Amino acid sequence: MFRTICAALAAACLAPAAAYAEPAATPIDAQSHYSGVWLEVGRTPMAITKGCVAGTTTYSLKDSTQVAVVDDCRQGGVTGKRKA
Template sequence: MKAITCRLFVLALGLGAAGAALAQDRPARPIDAAKFYKGAWLEVARRPMWITEGCVAGVTSYARGDGPNQVLVRDSCRKGSEEVVLNGVGEILDPGHNSRLRVQYNPLLSVDYTIVDRADDYSWFIETSPTLDNLFIFTRKRPSSARLAELVARARALGYDTSTLEFPWSGKLR
């Protein structure tokens, strides 16, 4: 009995380590910054967090900044009839690969993001934070329910916990 318990413990430990190894802050293949960091992206799935509580119709808009690695960021959403906007200045942390971005929203709020997967045609991307506590799925246009389910499954296949995702464009918030 002790041997079985010990083996189950070792197996569980190994499976836990394997799951942790899957979901990591690993960047996607290189990103063409000129294609990616311009225009509007719809936030179609996210993990709940205090800053987005009650927000629907989230949009992140990018524009190139003054420097070669600078990106201007405008995050917006709707709370009731009011638009809530948070502007920031981003810096590409891995020039050439272009999948890591640090956004300074104000002197006290700086957030790092990593693009962990993207479409070849730049129609969607999956993003996380280095601590893996945030997960976002963005698309260029509103996806069908089937397409959204595929993107959630893709994030899950990468090892991310998708069980708490909310879908701000469908109004399905936790």
């Protein structure tokens, strides 16, 4: 009896998830999706970024097939010397 109730409860919880179809994949427009300045929220510590805060990454199109990437941060604090 207990197993039947558990199975029915599990089926009731999982049924809505199975009712929705997976959305179709769509192409990404790199110019509108990746261009601009992205602010760093968190990072994995690495020697190259030691002492860096306020990290940013700037993405821009070089041409129709290449994206330019520029990483930047500040040494010691948000008003510190720029370390690009």
